[in-house]
Amino acid sequence: MTATRFKHFISSSPLGEALSEEELGALDSLSISATLYDPHTIITRQGDTDHRIFIIHSGWGCVHRDLPNGERQIIDTPLPSDIIGLQAGDGSRGNSLSSITALSVFEIPHHTLGRALSYKPALGRILSRAVARQNAIVVEHLVNIGRRSALERTAHLLLELADRLAEFGSATPDRYECPLTQDELADALGLTKIHVNRTLRELRERELLVFRNGFVELLNRKKLIGMCGFDSQYVRQF
Amino acid sequence: MTATRFKHFISSSPLGEALSEEELGALDSLSISATLYDPHTIITRQGDTDHRIFIIHSGWGCVHRDLPNGERQIIDTPLPSDIIGLQAGDGSRGNSLSSITALSVFEIPHHTLGRALSYKPALGRILSRAVARQNAIVVEHLVNIGRRSALERTAHLLLELADRLAEFGSATPDRYECPLTQDELADALGLTKIHVNRTLRELRERELLVFRNGFVELLNRKKLIGMCGFDSQYVRQF
DNA sequence: CGCAGACTTGAAGATTATCAACCACCGTGG
DNA sequence: CCACGGTGGTTGATAATCTTCAAGTCTGCG
Numbered sequence: 119m120t121a122t123r124f125k126h127f128i129s130s131s132p133l134g135e136a137l138s139e140e141e142l143g144a145l146d147s148l149s150i151s152a153t154l155y156d157p158h159t160i161i162t163r164q165g166d167t168d169h170r171i172f173i174i175h176s177g178w179g180c181v182h183r184d185l186p187n188g189e190r191q192i193i194d195t196p197l198p199s200d201i202i203g204l205q206a207g208d209g210s211r212g213n214s215l216s217s218i219t220a221l222s223v224f225e226i227p228h229h230t231l232g233r234a235l236s237y238k239p240a241l242g243r244i245l246s247r248a249v250a251r252q253n254a255i256v257v258e259h260l261v262n263i264g265r266r267s268a269l270e271r272t273a274h275l276l277l278e279l280a281d282r283l284a285e286f287g288s289a290t291p292d293r294y295e296c297p298l299t300q301d302e303l304a305d306a307l308g309l310t311k312i313h314v315n316r317t318l319r320e321l322r323e324r325e326l327l328v329f330r331n332g333f334v335e336l337l338n339r340k341k342l343i344g345m346c347g348f349d350s351q352y353v354r355q356f
Numbered sequence: 357m358t359a360t361r362f363k364h365f366i367s368s369s370p371l372g373e374a375l376s377e378e379e380l381g382a383l384d385s386l387s388i389s390a391t392l393y394d395p396h397t398i399i400t401r402q403g404d405t406d407h408r409i410f411i412i413h414s415g416w417g418c419v420h421r422d423l424p425n426g427e428r429q430i431i432d433t434p435l436p437s438d439i440i441g442l443q444a445g446d447g448s449r450g451n452s453l454s455s456i457t458a459l460s461v462f463e464i465p466h467h468t469l470g471r472a473l474s475y476k477p478a479l480g481r482i483l484s485r486a487v488a489r490q491n492a493i494v495v496e497h498l499v500n501i502g503r504r505s506a507l508e509r510t511a512h513l514l515l516e517l518a519d520r521l522a523e524f525g526s527a528t529p530d531r532y533e534c535p536l537t538q539d540e541l542a543d544a545l546g547l548t549k550i551h552v553n554r555t556l557r558e559l560r561e562r563e564l565l566v567f568r569n570g571f572v573e574l575l576n577r578k579k580l581i582g583m584c585g586f587d588s589q590y591v592r593q594f
Numbered sequence: 595c596g597c598a599g600a601c602t603t604g605a606a607g608a609t610t611a612t613c614a615a616c617c618a619c620c621g622t623g624g
Numbered sequence: 625c626c627a628c629g630g631t632g633g634t635t636g637a638t639a640a641t642c643t644t645c646a647a648g649t650c651t652g653c654g
């Protein structure tokens with residue numbers, strides 16, 4: 119039964135810490151389904167309307183926007199326990215959701231959520247916290263792209279991902295698996311893949327971090343943090 | 357009585373269109389206060405905690421972030437009928453809120469909102485729509501900075517502001533008052549004020565728009581929209 | 595083996611930033 | 625009334641950052 123799996127997942131994730139047994143029980147009424155997507159498949163396309171919310175179970179997602187001129191901007195890479203799809207009031211989606219790795223998600227129809235919410239308001243608090251957090255992440259991303267150099271930007275993003283993964287237990291303090299290609303990194307950072315490549319080389323040469331073979335190693339957390347002014351607070355606010 | 361003024365304001369704004377008389381009545385219980393801030397004053401400082409939400413009545417606000425290196429990024433310039441402060445789950449604020457012009461706002465303590473919400477759930481829908489909209493605006497801003505040239509970026513922002521003001525009736529289709537300095541524009545766009553100056557000159561020379569003496573005139577909406585791929589949908593989703 | 599995708603490097607060009615002036619406007623105080 | 629300082633805007637010259645174009649490597653895989 120997928121509701122059981124879902125409850126188990128929630129209660130063992132950062133989201134669940136604030137929920138009582140009783141509130142967890144309310145999740146039974148949600149008509150949740152679990153889906154596994156292949157790597158690099160589109161889940162919802164920008165412009166479509168979609169009335170589901172998604173909770174990442176495992177894998178890396180990708181919320182992005184394709185521009186008329188062929189460029190694209192990655193808004194966020196949702197990770198396990200992240201919630202997507204609460205943003206849109208009316209179901210219309212301005213950006214696409216896709217998978218980067220194989221992606222296992224829980225899907226909840228919007229309307230069933232409304233019902234559960236009305237008789238267990240604590241769930242609402244959890245959800246608005248979750249929205250607040252995703253929001254803060256996007257704002258941070260905006261600041262990052264707007265006012266930091268390529269080097270700082272890259273460092274900041276890789277530090278953020280480390281913290282977000284660690285939150286869920288998928289990263290040791292200074293090493294984690296990162297499936298992003300340099301091309302995807304570029305689209306997240308507002309740079310060219312070529313420049314990302316050079317930036318990563320510089321970070322390596324300065325012995326700050328190494329990103330190779332799908333793994334990021336933070337060699338000097340302190341210097342990295344100092345360099346880009348990373349403040350992890352926004353990651354933790356569940 | 358300020359609650360009366362508030363209700364009047366809401367019902368005549370885009371926010372109020374979806375509210376019944378009865379729901380409007382629920383606003384009475386909110387212990388709203390109205391405040392007028394001088395131009396260029398800080399209302400809440402980043403890092404502080406603050407448990408109010410703000411609804412802009414008149415004037416231009418400014419949500420921004422100061423970086424350790426002295427730079428700053430403007431996240432958004434809230435305009436009349438925009439709601440700020442719902443983002444943070446726990447009251448902590450990652451960014452500052454300040455006024456650009458003289459700014460008249462309604463302030464509502466967070467906790468009184470919770471009460472009103474629990475017995476008039478329709479208000480919740482309005483609020484989450486509002487959050488969704490502010491969110492969409494920030495995402496758009498992210499895309500703008502991440503993947504558009506200085507010229508496109510500037511055009512996009514000025515088009516957005518035109519639409520947001522028009523939504524509230526403060527802009528004719530192709531002309532509006534804009535109190536932003538070139539310096540502030542730069543901090544919003546992730547550029548230097550000097551480059552903003554040159555970009556505005558180019559927009560002027562190409563006869564696309566003129567920004568002078570505190571007024572923006574859109575000379576060729578069609579070309580502007582085509583150039584930067586502006587799609588106003590996200591502005592309208594109340 | 596050969597191909598495709600991701601990564602790497604060099605050289606050249608475009609965009610944007612920095613530095614340094616200078617102008618125009620406006621409110622203030624003498 | 626005028627001198628003054630401060631803020632915002634404008635311009636030119638130069639430099640840094642980032643992009644583009646072009647090519648080449650490495651790896652995994654049918």
